[in-house]
Amino acid sequence: MSPPEPEPEPPAALLVPEILTSIAQHLSHKDFLNAVLVSHSWHAHLIPLLWHTLALPQRWRIIMATDKVFPDMVVFRKYAHLVRSLSCNNLQYYMDYLIPYCAKLTELNVIDLSEDTLPLLQLNTQTLTCIKFKREHELAKRSFRVLEFLTLMNDCIFLDTLRLEDFAVDEDYESEDAYEEQRRRCNRDRKRPPAPVAPISTTATATISAAAAAAATVEEEGEEEEEETSSSPTTVLMSQTRRAEEKEAAIKLFYQILHRVTTLDIVRNVIKALPPNRSEVFYRLRKLALLDCTMSYMDQLQLISQCQYLTHLRIQLCRYSERHLDSEELSAVHLDVACPNITHLDLSWSTLKDHEIAALLKQLPRLISFRAQRTNIGEKTMDMLAGFSSGIRDQLEELDLVDAREIQSSWIQRLLCSCAGLRRFRATEINAKDIIGGSASATAALAMPTAADTSEAVTTGTAKNGSMDSDTSPMSWVCLQLQELQLSITGISPQSSLQEQTIVYDQLSKLTQLQILSLGGNYLSTWFRMGTLELSLNKGFDRLKTLKELRVFNFSYMAHDLGMSEVEFMMQHWTKLRKVVGTIGINVHEGEAGSANGLGTTTATGAQKKTGTGAGTDAGTGGCPS
Template identity: 25%
Template structure:
């Protein structure tokens, strides 16, 4: 054995360990190092196959049929968006190296997907078929859905199943009994049933009887297309539920729980009722029944005084996730009460935070320089606020409302106060910033990602992976881009408009950012 073969980075075990931690974007470069690197790391490149909604001839960066067939045995996760001609080769080719998938994620239920599912029924643990709309070929989709259930009935290891939108041809009690043996997660998004009697006011009990879902821990029901009695029966037969998503639903769930006709699962700790038709008082009564609640999504609901008081008194200190974006009944005072009294929060979203409230944090103590500046610049009409206690936040989405008019010095002070508070959240991985500008407002945008306006205060966000700035008037120059590349080394995605400080075309700006931080993707 020569000296080259003894190098640690040529040992297969070490290379495989390295491959598990390499970003997918860097794998093609690593394959070119040498033959041994290529043969050892190539399976990691093919572990997940994503097929986009374009013909192969128009996607030069996509795999060719030859490459696909040569490496199909490495594929473990298939993700198809739309239709793609490569799916035909994957489904119908005859090779001595069969594919062994553990998960299938598609947006269209097609004969090719059914064939691939049948071929991998023994290894499949997850099947997800999501689309944005109900397809025109509803009859064919219904038949394919029936065939899918026949196949998945034979999948011994299936633990995750998501479907929709689609019209099922058979009563759900027959279908779900067949595939529910080991399911831990079930999602039905705009799923209808072609059995009119199930939508009637009076439904025979034998039509909705289901087996008990002992393993089911997460249930998602979106919209109200699924027969209401079947929705309730699904929850009733899932005694070990930990997470329930009842998004865009009616008052049916609340009425069933509040009346006592449906028991609240004893282990339920996560509830998503976003966009649902509940009033504030009913929501408060419903929350009072969930003693172990640590995660709540109430986006675009009437969540307000009653629900907040109940949450603060019962579950407040233990809350980990709280999403309250677009809750019109909440004001800035209530949002700041949450941020100053829930220390364990990891995920939070809310709108209409007042910029002056951020300024009052700086005024109330801790930062003596900020205190002196704010005291000299204001007339002491601001009520002092305690600082945020949820410094372990990992995901934050906030919409900030600035004053309708303010002097340039106040403008800069408000922006600085906001960035200083955000800069204390050193565990942030995702930051979504929006600014609310009311009609007829005299001042310009308050938040701007320039070093002048306070970007430098965010230097401590070393864990930041995603930055969303769709609601900001973002102006940047080369100085800001160099700062981002230096300080936010883990940044992967920037979503939102990027404008040059000079007001010229921003394409050179985006190219410069990708040069400085190749991993970052700008959308």
């Protein structure tokens, strides 16, 4: 008899962090720590991973805490050398913990930045690759040791990513001496007693009061002479000269750092001046974000033009940056950006006009990703995205037009019928009539129209109607490689025929590569939606069985009839499904209303159930989140 085969050794604990992350939401803090300490082998694997990223409690949590929120000092000092990424709100509470123990940081994220960060920054200049600093917006005008910060950041030889928010490199704030002088004056004003009021009937009291008033006058004159002596013109001039030199040195250091980084984010009040040398090029910079920047409108474009090797550009241009321009000068500003390598453009929440966006798109021949949430989208931009003369129509892989202003449903249909290379598409909503009309026209067509014929039809339709409508999109969706679709289909009335919903489901069923399908969602412009797809097997929902790659399905904030039969259908045909977001109503007995179980978010670990009341077949109740 042969000996039994030895049992295989358990695999290395590579998935332990994922397991603990999954069960952590069901455990208390104490139980979670006990679970970590269950096995010495797990503990040995987890110690470096758990200490790799450290997020310290925020200041308000420390002030309001009723128990001990700081870790044990001995334990912290023992494992502080394992910390690589540090994020904190205010360092003044943690100096004894961090210095000199955290000396191998690669990422430093400090909110509510102050001079307390300087020693920690100096301690990690040889290892830091990512720096994110944010100052409080209210303190942006106060005196700040900017030059010392920039000098230390310039010494970070491996610095690759830099994000600054309200850092105020070239702000014209007053010096510390001026703030101290102002504070001393306020203190003197508070301590100085008020001048006594002389009684009319008493001569002696009046004499004493007069003497006191005379003494106070002499004291005031002495203080005024002291103030005049301390703030002589020579001293003021020297102070102004020194501040001007520091400001010039700070600007020079800032742009010197830009020659080293590949990713730069400038948020609000960081810098207003351009580089001293307008012809220098920042060769290493690949990703640039200018968000609500105080730099003027034209200077931002000039800075972008000096980053000729950019691949990712994110701009949030606001009109207040143009307040120093009159209407004639503003009309002469052109978005001439010499960055032909840009592949990802994000203009979300920007105040750029339609013709300005179109002019910018014209300068980017290699664009594959375009995001424009809450932005002005008009016909000129649509022509640049989906027109037959567009050079980027067939190469676009990502479009995000969620809550775009003035966008029409027919334009959404036109994009889906024109951009064949799309992989990810996000928009707010589309009317089902545009999908039904386009699909019917495509089904009735005997042959695919040529580009010239379609272009002529588009031109004719626009000339007749004055705008693009559904007749300009006589084809079904051509983006059959879509992996993510976030779009709410509306305009389906209760009286709509079964054939109309079937056409919409047929259109969706052709997207066999979909991994994320979101027919609902909570956007700024819409909330709860009526007139959406019923998501019922009786109305054609079973046609979506071709979506074998689907992993995420979102039907939240929709009026629907999705019940237990549809859930079983999804479990049977969507075998890769890992997450479901929405609320459903389930009837316990057919024909009578029972208790409703809400299906919240379903993940690979199972379903998280909620309890509620209401009839499951009621579209209004079944679709509304509990």
